[in-house]
Amino acid sequence: MATSAVAGPDRERAVRRYVRERVRISVDALEQLVGGLGTAILASAALLLLVVVALACVVGIGLLGIPSALKAVRSAAGRERARLSRSGFPLPEPPPVPTGAREALRDPWMRRECVFVVTHGTVGFALGVIGLSLPLSAVQNLLFPLYFWLLPPDMGGPGLVVWRIDGLLDALVVALIGVGWLAVAVALGPRMARLQALPGRRLLAPPRDVDASLRIAELTATRAAALDAHAVELRRIERSLHDGAQNRLVAVTVLLGAARRALARDPAQAAEVLDRAQDAAESALAELRTVVRGILPPVLDDRGLAGALHGLAAGSAVPCTVEVDVPGRCAASVEATAYFVVAEALTNVARHSGAGAAAVTVRRDADRLYLSITDDGRGGADERRGSGIGGIRRRVEAHDGRFTLTSPPGGPTTILVELMCGS
Known part of the structure; x- marks a missing residue:
């Protein structure tokens, strides 16, 4: 009986944790789809301009419009690069657009960007519209029992509901359809977001020869940082x-x-x-x-990364919640780096932020370890002021990881870290 009593709360906590994670993933996916829809609209406009200029070139009057069309393509691609970089997939900026039309068409960056606006302006636009319409349809259907009596019965319901609504029972059936739309949105939203971002990740990355030289430069810099x-x-x-x-x-x-x-x-x-x-x-x-x-903190060996981070949170001067989803163990150096990042970040929160609460989230996805440290303080953190953030960046880059700091004046401050931890 005691075992069952203990297992019950554990199952409840696991269910709550799973629901929170699914909600977070779905909200993130919706945010990415809406952001991708915005850049897809720009890509569609650039694609339309490309088509108009191409048709004009057939009759010999479109040559003067080529530079403007290529600048529109570069602008749409640049917005998508910025969006993907903010979401944790940094993409380097390309060189300036070549001045001549012939040189621009031979430029590998420009050719890949033209293919990108064709793909993202069509498929990405469609995925963004579908991804936004699914939750909207779910909300419309779920709320329909609250206002169905205001509509004529022959008008039907929202979306695909075209049959006659004669009473509350029919309205509840429409709400049940809304539950189905919500389930579809939760299940397909993350996949659609990844599919929408795929052309940008593939086509807006540097060409192979350029990528190799950039990678050499990056490894040289990270070696120096190490x-x-x-x-x-x-x-x-x-x-x-x-x-x-x-x-x-x-x-x-x-x-x-x-x-x-x-x-x-x-x-x-x-x-x-x-x-x-x-x-x-x-x-x-x-x-x-x-x-x-x-x-190398011995607590990592004794209690693992999750236990060590909970110990840091317990000793923090600012109330801190910790959520760790890391199956198995990572390399000792990676766990030590993650521990150092969280310890230094919480020290900075206590000393400089004036925050009332902080949150640490750590999760592992395949061969990558993602850390997020957020506080509700005054913001305005700047690593150039010697607050320890520069040391965190150097420690992360020494492991060939990625470090992102977001701290607008007024807060909140968020540190995102991505580390390679092996498969």
Whole structure:
């Protein structure tokens, strides 16, 4: 009976967690679909201009419109690049549009962008309209029993409901159809969002030869950042040992020498000095433990990443909620980096944000670990002010990860981190 009583609340918590996660995923998908619909409208306009200029070129009067059409294509592609970069898929900016029409048509960036506006302006537009209409249809159907009596019975219901509505029972059937639309939106929304973003991710990425050179430059920069982070970490360890444990060990040595000299003259004084030496040795041992925890916190080995982060939240000066969905274990260096990021971020929240609450979310998707740290403080965080954010960025980039800071004046502040953690 006790086991069943414990299992019941656990199941309830698991169901609530699953529902919250599905709602979050569905809302994110709807937001992405609406954003993609906006860029798809721009792509459709650029596609229409391309078609008009192409038809005009057939009769010999469209050559002057080619630069404007290509600029429209670049503008639509740039908006989609910015949207995908904000959603965690950064895309580098292309070089300027070539001045000549012939050079522009030979440019691999420009050709890929032209294919993008054709695809995104048609398929992406359709997916955005469908993705937006599904939840709207669900809301219309679900609310229909509240206002059906205001409409003529022969008018039917919203959307595809064209039959006669004679009473509350028919209206409830329409509401049940709304539940079905909602289920379809929850099930298909994330897939449609990924499909809508696929042309941008494939076609707006750098061409293969350019991508290789950019990747080499990125690896060179991250290697330099890793070396810098390593040097900073060594200096921190050296300062901690020099200012803490080393000074206390020197004090132990001095006190032991004083106790040895006092042993023959005044044994009582020697015992007092030995007690002080023991206190200094214990303090040195505590300092050494602190340094070791800073290198690789033992709590990660003892309790795993989830337990370690809950421990950080429990010790935070600002009330903090933690949600971890990481099946299995990641590499020790990745878990240590995630722990460092959360610890430093919560320290910054307590010191600089004036926040009343913070939230930490960690999840693993395939071979990537995603971290989100959010607070409701005053915002305006800037890593150039030396608040520790620069150290977080260097630590993340040293692992070839991605770091994004969003902190408008007035808040909220959100740190997004993506780390590679293996399959």
